Amino acid sequence: MAERETWATRLGFLLAAIGSAVGLGNIWRFPFITSENGGAAFLVVYLLAVLVIGLPAILAEFVIGRRANTSAIGAFRKLGRPGWWFVGAVGVIAAFWTLSYYSVIGGWVLRYIGGSVTGNALAAPEGYFGAISVGLSSIGTHAVFMLITIGIVALGIEDGIELATKVMVPAVVVMLVGLAVFAATLPGASEGYAFFLNPDFDVIVSNFGSVLPAAFGQALFSLSLGFSVMITYASYLGEDDSLPVDGFSIAVSNTAIGVLAGLVVLPLLFAQGIEAGGGGPGAVFVAIPTALAELPGGELVGQAVGIVFFGVILIAALSSAISLLEAAVAFLVDNYGFSRLPTAAGLGAVVFALGIPSAYDTAWLNWFDGIGVTLLLPLAVLLVVLFVGWVLGRDAIDELRTGSTSGSLASIWLWWLRTVVLAVVVIVVALNLWDLFATPDTGYYFIPSPLR
Numbered sequence: 001m002a003e004r005e006t007w008a009t010r011l012g013f014l015l016a017a018i019g020s021a022v023g024l025g026n027i028w029r030f031p032f033i034t035s036e037n038g039g040a041a042f043l044v045v046y047l048l049a050v051l052v053i054g055l056p057a058i059l060a061e062f063v064i065g066r067r068a069n070t071s072a073i074g075a076f077r078k079l080g081r082p083g084w085w086f087v088g089a090v091g092v093i094a095a096f097w098t099l100s101y102y103s104v105i106g107g108w109v110l111r112y113i114g115g116s117v118t119g120n121a122l123a124a125p126e127g128y129f130g131a132i133s134v135g136l137s138s139i140g141t142h143a144v145f146m147l148i149t150i151g152i153v154a155l156g157i158e159d160g161i162e163l164a165t166k167v168m169v170p171a172v173v174v175m176l177v178g179l180a181v182f183a184a185t186l187p188g189a190s191e192g193y194a195f196f197l198n199p200d201f202d203v204i205v206s207n208f209g210s211v212l213p214a215a216f217g218q219a220l221f222s223l224s225l226g227f228s229v230m231i232t233y234a235s236y237l238g239e240d241d242s243l244p245v246d247g248f249s250i251a252v253s254n255t256a257i258g259v260l261a262g263l264v265v266l267p268l269l270f271a272q273g274i275e276a277g278g279g280g281p282g283a284v285f286v287a288i289p290t291a292l293a294e295l296p297g298g299e300l301v302g303q304a305v306g307i308v309f310f311g312v313i314l315i316a317a318l319s320s321a322i323s324l325l326e327a328a329v330a331f332l333v334d335n336y337g338f339s340r341l342p343t344a345a346g347l348g349a350v351v352f353a354l355g356i357p358s359a360y361d362t363a364w365l366n367w368f369d370g371i372g373v374t375l376l377l378p379l380a381v382l383l384v385v386l387f388v389g390w391v392l393g394r395d396a397i398d399e400l401r402t403g404s405t406s407g408s409l410a411s412i413w414l415w416w417l418r419t420v421v422l423a424v425v426v427i428v429v430a431l432n433l434w435d436l437f438a439t440p441d442t443g444y445y446f447i448p449s450p451l452r
């Protein structure tokens, strides 16, 4: 029986980790960030980022989690380094920040389920997105999405969501493959493929300072790194699980789903005559309904597919939002003995308030997203890498070797963390600070871009 139990927990772990990784980051964020940063050239840097930084960093979080066998904040105490608790705290703050606008987009997804039922979202996609993504409408759907998230976390019924995740991941793949096949039949799609798959390396060379942080930030965000969530999940792993195999499976499947979303959204945008870089945060919300409206079989087919598609994305968004809020709630409940329901409600209310500017105006959403993904996140990952690379040191090698046949791979990994990963993350943080605050052409230092 022990054998089977190990399998069950292992499968549960992989599902939970993949469920956390697969979310709006793959389906909403990846396509438009790719489009804004030069298409195929960005894709190349992104894939490199997953391999060179993402995979080693996810192993670093796994090592902390399994070694400590407890959730993120307590992990540092348990590993005999209580002074490092703030690494977990920085992760919780980053999660909190991210959830504030993640919920706004989750609200749009909710709205698009309604828009598919009535057909309004399919009738005039660009106008529809413009109307529902700002102002009171967007604040309202943001509130509803936050309420659902708070409800699930407060009641502690995440089990149900775990079950939903098992259906969600295969459903996302089926929907995206179906839409990708359909997109391929549209006139103009080929330009989308050329843009997404045929790299123009001049783009990287001339936009190095923005493409590099964008790609690395996206890689970390999409793999749910830096928020201590993977630390907590890995605490459930047994001695005979191979961390490298698990990390590799998660990185590959998560990346494949992002690329698949790109293969849907970019050809669709080009088929609609929206040029490269256009669409912004609305890209997926405009591209998909336009395709739905043209599906063979008529309006009702499009509406039905729309309900299923946005329903599946809603589950993906909720499963991620729940673990983001849960991170902060668990921190307060475990460390200060707060009770669960008021903590979830109180924190949820603060997250809601923090998200109001993003809901009101997408310029604010872009600003919050920029700070979160390209600054807070690499900073949080930097701390994790420092801890595993230089504090845990040889213990980390032992832990990575446990349950795997990697042998000397573990030593190479640690060396790689200490040097390449550390250097790249520092460069990314520096480039971002520069990009965010020192804008020599405007001179308005330290002022959020929407206010300039």
Ligand code: TRP
Binding pocket: 020, 021, 022, 023, 024, 025, 026, 221, 222, 223, 224, 225, 227, 229, 319, 320, 321, 323, 324
């Ligand atoms: N990876 C998620 C996505 O792609 C977003 C995310 C980032 C996340 N960090 C997280 C989700 C931590 C859950 C927990 O949408």
